[in-house]
Amino acid sequence: MHIRDLPHADPGVPDVRSGGRLLRWLYRKQLGGQTKALCWGLVHTGGVASFPVPVGIAVQAVVDRSGSRLLLAGGLLLLLGVLVAVGDVMLHRAAITNWITSVARLQQLLARKTTELGSTMTRRVAAGEVVAVSTGDLEKIGWFVEAVSRFGAAALTSVGVCAALVVYQPVLGVVVAVGVPVLALAVLPLLPPATRRADEQRDKAGRATELASDTVAGLRVLRGIGGEELFLGRYRSASQDVRRAAVRSARMWSMISAVQVVLPGLLLIAVVWYGAGLALDGRVGVxxxxTVYSAVTFLLYPLRHFEEIAMAYSFSKPSAKRAARVLALSRPAEGRIAAGAGALGGDLYDPVTGLCAPSGRLTAVVCGDPDAAGRLADRLGGHPADAPDGTPSVLLGGTALDDVPRDAARTAVLVQDKDPVLLSGTLGELLDIPSSGSVRAEEALAAAQCGDVLTALAQGSADDSGDPMRTHITERGRSLSGGQRQRLALARSLVTDPEVLVLDEPTSAVDSHTEARIADGLRALRTGRTTVVLTSSPLLLDRAERVVFLCADQVAGVGTHRELLHTVPAYRAVVTRETEEDAGPVGASVAAPGASVGAPTASDGRFTRTDRIDKTRRIDQIEESA
Structure with a gap:
């Protein structure tokens, strides 16, 4: 595998039963690259390990005044120097390639998992956790994958050097052969506390990252309530916790490094002291x-790789465990009905609530519990990943969405969340998405009342072309107001033109006049298509062909907006934000001809939901104009 071949055509199916199994799976997927790196590592470390031989020959040649042997030693040194240089370069290339390709493989797997789970991922795993796994954790995993080959080469070479010393000089060789394993294993008792401290540091860093992402996402709200300093103080505190944890972790690893310096130094002193005595007695030559001294000095080099692999494994194992936990999240990917069995269509029915959205009509749904609307939207888009076992699937035309391939279900039913996300890029790229081709971008933008948005984008065009389609939109649409983002997201959904479109509060951030025009445009553009709007806005409800009221997750009323206002007090209480006692008995509050439905009277002095929404929208208008 070469870097130029990235991305992987197929990243594979990882073994996510544990972090260790994930690391082994990564190693097996890169067996060819690891073997190549190991071979080049043996060339490099073997060349370094062989330097004591010509050095010993040269010293002995000087003692014996042998010019030919001195020349031989020089030739061997030159040859070994070339081997070490070539081996080092190629080892670095192969090891870094393993690092990059393994990280790219995991990144593709995480991206595939994100696509598979959709919005349910952040409900099961915190956003900060996902960010930490896809950045810092992948780097640590890649570090371990890259270090394995270097460690393997160093370990094999060390065994070979110890064996050669035992054969070459048995007395000193035995001392070295016994001392080196002791040095390599001396740090093992220190690894568990070092791992715990490193894991603690990572957890604190993850919480700080999550706090930072939440703060950035809610910056406009924080400014509105004057909470910037409060959250800034919280982030300062979290970052200081990370710093203290990093210092504690660094102290432990510095202790391990000190042990790796002191113990080999003691071994070297012991070998020199014992060997000097043997040389004085004439039992070994100078x-x-x-040669033995040079070999022991070389063995200090692979010991550093022992320390590195211990540190890399200690950091990568918890990181791999977290990555495996994210990759283990799943939802049904394929149904029991083969793809291509026929286009999905018909009435949309939710067995949990009893909601039925007739085919080709605009149905509005009012939920007494705001959280119930989000759960309903998840169910209507397909069986949610976190649904309890045994929860029945939503039916489309009598076919359970769980029984069709996930891609087919997503093509048939599109759900727009109440907080849709706009990706960075130009407006043309935003609207250049898979669609039926029946709805042009201009029609969708007009139906979503994006005229003022297009004007603002045209004025901010980067190339001075005045074409809003070529204007760049920043990440998550942060350069736009809430109402502008909401309308562009609605236009994007309309361009897709699915068989069933589910909108969760699509106009909560726009003013009343714009909302009324959006409702008219939505109804006209979606004629003949099934549309479900989860809302409590009287303007949208009044234009819906059918309104369904849900109370305690069950259908409590079906009819038009005005019919339910007059016949269901609980519905009127939800829409107007009155209590059921204020709403009075059924039929007691009939709107006067020409009066706005749900509007407050001048005599009662109450402020209904419409008043609060209008106030919020006026604030949003001020922000947009600013």
Whole structure:
């Protein structure tokens, strides 16, 4: 696998039963690259390990005054130097390639999982956790994957050097062969506390990242309530916790590094002291002592790889565990009905609530519980990933959405959340999405009342062309107001033109006049298509062909907006934000001809939901004009 071949054609199916299994799966997927890196690592470390041989020959040649042996030693040193240089370069290339390709594989897997789960991912895993896994955790996993080959080469070379020393000089070789494993294993008792401290640091960093992302996402709200300093103080506190945890972790790893310096130094002193005594007694030659000393000095080099692999594994294992936990999230990907069995269509029916949205009509749904609307939207878009076992699936034309492939279900039913996200790019790219082709972008923008948005974008065109379609929209549409983002998201949904379109509070951030025009445009553009709008806005409800009122997750009333106002006090209480006692008995509050439905009277002095929404919309208008 080469970097130029990225992205992977198929990242594969990971083993997510544990973090260790995920790391082993990654290693197996890169077996060819790891083998190549190991071979080049053996060339490099083997060349370094062989330097004591020509050095010993050279020293002994000087003692014996042998010019030919000195020349031989010089030639060997030159050859080994070339091997070490080539091996080091190629090892670095192969190891970094393993790092990049493994991280790219995991990134593709995470992207695929995000696409599979959709909005349910952030309901099951915190957004900060996802960010931490896709950045810092992947880097640590890649570090371990990259370090494995270097460690393998260092370990094999160390075993070979110890064996060679035992054969070359048994007395000193045995001392080295016993001492090196002791040095390599000496740090093992320190690894568990070091791992715990590193994991604590990562958890605190994840919480700080989550707090930062939440603060940025709600910055406009924080400014509105004057909460910037409060949240800034919280983030300062969280970042200081991360700093203290990082210092504690660094202290432990510095102790491990100190042990890796002190113990090999003691071994080197012991070998030199013992070897010097043997040389004075005439039991070993000076060249042999120099060779053994040089070999022991070399062994300090692979010991650093032992420390690195221990640190990399300690950091990567919890990171791999978290990545495996995210990748293990699942929802049904394929149904029991084969793809291509026929286009989905017909009435949309939810067995949980009893809601039925007739085919080809605009149905508005009012929920007594605001949270119930979000749960209903998830169900209407397909069986949610976090639904309890045994929860029946939504039916479209009598066919359960769970029984069709996920892609087919998403093509048939499109759900727009109450807080839709706009990706960065130009407006043309935003609207260039898979669609039926029946609705042009201009028609969708007009129906969503985006005229003023297009004017504002044309004025801010980066290339001075005045074409709003070529104007760049920043990440999540932060350069736009809430109402502008909402209308562009609605236009994007209308361009898709699905068989069933589910909108959750699509006009909560626009003013009343714009909302009325959007309702008219939506009804006209979606003629003959099934549309479900979850809302409590009287303007949208009054234009719906059919209104369904849900109370306690069950259908409590069906009819037109005005019929339900007159016949269902609980519905009137939800829409007008009155209590049922204020609403009076059924039929007691009939609107006067020409009066606005749900509008407050001058005599009762109450402020209904419409008043509060109008006030909010006036504030939003002020923000848009600013």
């Amino acid at each position: 060249g042999e002592l120099v």
